[in-house]
Amino acid sequence: MHNKVLNINSSITLPKSEFDILLASLRELGYQTVGPRVRDESIVYVEVEKLDDLPHGYTSEQGPASFRLISGGHNRYFDAIPGAQSWKQFLFPPRAHIFSADKIERWTIQPNEEKPPRYALIGVRGCELAAIEIQDRAFLRTDFHDPVYRARRERLFILAVNCLHPAGTCFCASMETGPRVRGGYDLCLTELDDVFLVEIGSELGRDAVSRCQYESASGFVQSAAEKGLERAANEMGRTLLLDDLPSLLTDNLELEHWNEVAKRCLSCANCTQVCPTCFCWDAVDHTDLLARNTSRERVWDSCFNPQYSYVFGGTTRSNIKSRYRQWLTHKLGTWKEQYDTYGCTGCGRCITWCPEGIDLTEEVAALREEIKA
Amino acid sequence: MIATNIAPHYAGHEDRLLQPDWAEVVKVIQEAEGVSTFWLRFTDPEIQKRYHFAPGQFNMLYLPGYGEAAISMSSNPETMDRLLGHTIRHVGNVTKGITRLKVGDVVGIRGPFGNSWPMEEIKGRDVIIASGGIGLAPLRPAIYHILHNREKYGKVLLIYGARTPKDLLYPNEYETWRAAGIDVQITVDRADETWDGQVGVVPMLFYRFRIEAQKSAVLTCGPEIMIRFVIYEGLARRIPAERIYVSLERNMKCGQGSCGHCQIGSYFICKDGPVFRFDALEKYFNVEEY
Numbered sequence: 001m002h003n004k005v006l007n008i009n010s011s012i013t014l015p016k017s018e019f020d021i022l023l024a025s026l027r028e029l030g031y032q033t034v035g036p037r038v039r040d041e042s043i044v045y046v047e048v049e050k051l052d053d054l055p056h057g058y059t060s061e062q063g064p065a066s067f068r069l070i071s072g073g074h075n076r077y078f079d080a081i082p083g084a085q086s087w088k089q090f091l092f093p094p095r096a097h098i099f100s101a102d103k104i105e106r107w108t109i110q111p112n113e114e115k116p117p118r119y120a121l122i123g124v125r126g127c128e129l130a131a132i133e134i135q136d137r138a139f140l141r142t143d144f145h146d147p148v149y150r151a152r153r154e155r156l157f158i159l160a161v162n163c164l165h166p167a168g169t170c171f172c173a174s175m176e177t178g179p180r181v182r183g184g185y186d187l188c189l190t191e192l193d194d195v196f197l198v199e200i201g202s203e204l205g206r207d208a209v210s211r212c213q214y215e216s217a218s219g220f221v222q223s224a225a226e227k228g229l230e231r232a233a234n235e236m237g238r239t240l241l242l243d244d245l246p247s248l249l250t251d252n253l254e255l256e257h258w259n260e261v262a263k264r265c266l267s268c269a270n271c272t273q274v275c276p277t278c279f280c281w282d283a284v285d286h287t288d289l290l291a292r293n294t295s296r297e298r299v300w301d302s303c304f305n306p307q308y309s310y311v312f313g314g315t316t317r318s319n320i321k322s323r324y325r326q327w328l329t330h331k332l333g334t335w336k337e338q339y340d341t342y343g344c345t346g347c348g349r350c351i352t353w354c355p356e357g358i359d360l361t362e363e364v365a366a367l368r369e370e371i372k373a
Numbered sequence: 374m375i376a377t378n379i380a381p382h383y384a385g386h387e388d389r390l391l392q393p394d395w396a397e398v399v400k401v402i403q404e405a406e407g408v409s410t411f412w413l414r415f416t417d418p419e420i421q422k423r424y425h426f427a428p429g430q431f432n433m434l435y436l437p438g439y440g441e442a443a444i445s446m447s448s449n450p451e452t453m454d455r456l457l458g459h460t461i462r463h464v465g466n467v468t469k470g471i472t473r474l475k476v477g478d479v480v481g482i483r484g485p486f487g488n489s490w491p492m493e494e495i496k497g498r499d500v501i502i503a504s505g506g507i508g509l510a511p512l513r514p515a516i517y518h519i520l521h522n523r524e525k526y527g528k529v530l531l532i533y534g535a536r537t538p539k540d541l542l543y544p545n546e547y548e549t550w551r552a553a554g555i556d557v558q559i560t561v562d563r564a565d566e567t568w569d570g571q572v573g574v575v576p577m578l579f580y581r582f583r584i585e586a587q588k589s590a591v592l593t594c595g596p597e598i599m600i601r602f603v604i605y606e607g608l609a610r611r612i613p614a615e616r617i618y619v620s621l622e623r624n625m626k627c628g629q630g631s632c633g634h635c636q637i638g639s640y641f642i643c644k645d646g647p648v649f650r651f652d653a654l655e656k657y658f659n660v661e662e663y
Contacts, residue, residue: 098391101437107479111392143644144629147391250638253660280633283626287438294438298391301632308634311624312464322662330636337639 006206011217014189014196016077018212019051025208026120031157034090035122041069042083045090048122055080062167062237062348064357078123078191081167084353086276087128090119091156092135092300096148098283100295120157124185126178127170127345129160131276133184137339138279148298157204160185164228168237169348171361175240177345179232190225197225238348240361241368245342248368249333253325257370261363262321264356269302271350271358272327277343278302303327328360390629393435393481394420398474399456405540408507410447410460411471413480426450426457427489428514429620429648433628434459434471435481442467443625443643445511446485451521457482460510460542486628487647490515491618492522495590498616499527503603505534505575508595509542511620511647515592520553527588534560534575534599538568576602579610586611594620601658604651614652621647621654637663 006012014022023033027049035048038055048054058080061068067083097112124132132153139149163172163179172178181188186205190197197217200206272278282301287294301308304323309316317323335343344360351359396413403409415421426432431445442465448458463469474480492515500519504512519526531550535541538561547557558578560571571578576599589612593603600619607617623635623642630644638657640646657663 101481103437107395107437109392109395109481139631141630144390144631146631250656253657253663279631281626282632282634283440285438285440291438301626301634303633309624311622312462316623317662319662326636326663334636334639338641 006200006209008200008202008206011197011199011222012209012214013217013221014198014209014212014214016051016194016196018214019196021212022209023049023051023122025211026157029157029204029208030118031120032117033120033122036078036080036082038069038080042067043069043080043085044083045085045087045121051077054078054123059165060167062169062352064169064351064359065353065355066357067352075193076191078161078189079165081163081165081170082125082128084274084349086274086347086349087121087124087132088135088276088278090121091132091152092139092149092279092281094300096298098148098296098298100293103292116152116155118155118157119152120159122159124158124160124181125163125172125347126160126181127163127172127175127347128276129158129181129184130172130175130177130345131347132158134277134339134341134343134345135279137341157208158185158187158201159205160188160201162188162190162225162229164191164232166232166235166237167348167352169351169359170236170346171238171240171348172346173233173236174238174242174361175342175344175346180229190228192221192224192228195221197221238346238351238359238361240344240346240364242342244368245364246333246336248364248371249329252367252371253329255367255370257363257366258321258325260366261324261358262319264358265320265324266356267304267306267320267323268355269304270353270355272302272304273300274349274353276347276349277331277345280308282308303330328363331360332364390483391627393433393441393483395479396457396482398476398478398480400476401474404460404542405535407464408460408462408540408542409472410458411474411480412448412456412458413482414456415482416479421455424455424457424485426485426514428492428518429490429511430485430487431511431628431643431647432457432459432482432484433486433625434461434467435483436467436470436474437481439467439470441481441483441626442471443486443622443628444468445620445647447510447513449517450514451517460507460513462507483628486643488645490518490592490620490648491590491650492518495592495616495618496525497527499585499589500529501584501589501591501607501612502529502531502533503575503579503591503593503595503599504532505595505599506536506540507542508593508599508620509533511594512592513543516550516555519555520550523553529555530558530582531555532558532560532575532578534562534573534578534595536562538565538570574602575599576606579603579606584610584612586613590616590618592618592620597621604658614655615650617651619649619651619654619658621649 054077139146447460626632630641635642
């Protein structure tokens with residue numbers, strides 16, 4: 001093995017045994033390395049320190065309202081399509097302290113000046129990287145920079161992974177976010193049986209692999225990865241036709257099918273909690289009994305919560321029908337006007353984690369059918 | 374849409390967009406049953422100096438321990454030593470908590486947020502201001518603007534209604550407004566023994582006036598049901614949808630198009646509104662619960 005100076009965009013092959021050195025290098029650079037791990041028969045994103053922390057030999061079987069981890073049968077670490085959690089929790093935390101206020105003689109505010117950790121995200125799929133870029137558009141606008149998000153996003157290291165074994169609820173090929181990662185990473189990895197193919201995306205990525213033993217990628221390895229990605233694109237469990245979106249939804253707010261889906265939807269907000277792009281939040285105040293100390297926290301909210309649209313006199317969306325319609329017409333309709341992208345990456349989480357197994361690809365198809373009829 | 378940007382006093386301080394600045398209660402005026410105007414001044418004179426708002430914009434008022442509420446400025450942006458008037462109906466957690474404040478107490482302010490009434494665009498036109506209840510508060514700065522620039526506008530008709538005579542806001546100012554050439558028409562839903570004026574809802578008053586549609590613009594704010602009928606009456610008289618301006622209210626947590634709560638269709642009311650041209654809103658406005 002020999003190391004030479006690497007160019008950005010060049011590719012190397014990294015023996016799997018070298019991966020721990022890569023993780024150690026990232027930690028030495030000051031990153032907290034977080035990645036997929038098996039817990040409670042699912043996959044969660046938590047701290048990982050070595051390759052063996054990852055879901056070795058696992059795959060996940062996913063369908064509407066169904067997630068099963070299957071163990072054995074292969075020697076790969078990045079095959080299990082993730083569970084309910086997404087990387088959103090690291091950039092837009094479910095709870096974030098904004099400031100506290102104390103009254104001694106008069107009220108004073110203490111802003112939250114705590115520096116968030118520098119995260120290195122290990123194993124970000126194409127759909128997930130697209131989701132981060134979608135949230136960037138919401139939180140890092142020219143006229144508004146969200147301080148909580150920005151502090152985390154600026155310091156992020158992204159190790160992306162090309163997705164070779166999509167699950168039954170996946171439709172990233174329809175949304176054009178995967179299975180191939182489309183840029184925006186520091187390193188991008190394709191896992192073959194015995195070796196990782198690694199593309200260098202940034203100087204930071206180059207530094208991170210510099211201590212590993214690697215070789216330049218052979219044509220054989222590259223074509224094996226290509227074939228795997230082609231196969232994956234044809235193995236999507238779902239498809240979503242985009243031709244007539246977003247107007248299919250925004251021009252048809254009064255269809256009968258909205259009533260039909262409302263009969264199944266529980267308005268439980270699972271879909272919005274697992275969605276990697278949903279950005280709505282609420283502010284909550286915690287105050288001591290003497291009302292001399294109070295803190296303001298930002299928490300995830302959901303358009304499925306009745307309180308979400310509350311103003312004095314009632315809620316704007318008191319029916320489940322209007323809440324589901326708001327969610328879907330935002331994701332695949334008005335989002336496009338707001339941010340010039342859909343609010344959906346085709347990750348399929350909302351289908352897998354809906355207790356009723358409501359499948360947005362089928363709901364869109366049903367709305368389309370009703371319009372045709 | 375009318376473009377908005379970060380308020381000038383936040384330039385270079387974007388980190389503070391979620392964090393209020395303190396302001397002191399300078400005076401409190403009881404306006405009606407359950408409605409009062411809080412006059413505020415920033416405790417930091419630098420902020421007070423830099424802070425400007427336009428008619429129709431709002432602030433997020435923060436009461437420690439209670440939370441925040443979106444409240445429109447109801448004062449004249451140019452005068453009153455630029456004290457900020459907030460006319461508040463005390464109906465929610467935060468707005469009820471605010472009633473306990475006394476002169477010298479502090480509240481937090483974030484803002485100003487949102488766009489403003491189209492005072493430039495409607496120059497030279499007849500202006501119909503139709504409002505109900507607390508909806509007059511965000512329109513009062515627009516009225517002040519017209520008073521200061523009276524010659525720049527044509528006929529001005531203010532139609533204002535409240536549930537009962539006791540609920541009418543700013544009754545002491547109507548004569549001043551009339552003297553400045555504004556046709557002030559007041560109506561109540563239910564009269565009492567003191568009332569010898571008009572009875573009926575705001576949109577009904579449209580029947581009593583000859584409106585020159587091609588010259589006119591409508592500014593409206595109030596209960597959504599009233600707004601709906603004001604729009605119908607305006608359109609029925611062939612006032613074009615693009616000259617009917619509507620100010621909307623929704624649940625708001627951030628004021629900057631981030632928290633998501635105030636969306637209607639593709640708009641964030643806090644950032645793209647609260648003032649909308651009706652032609653921009655038309656697609657969504659008549660859909661129930663959208």
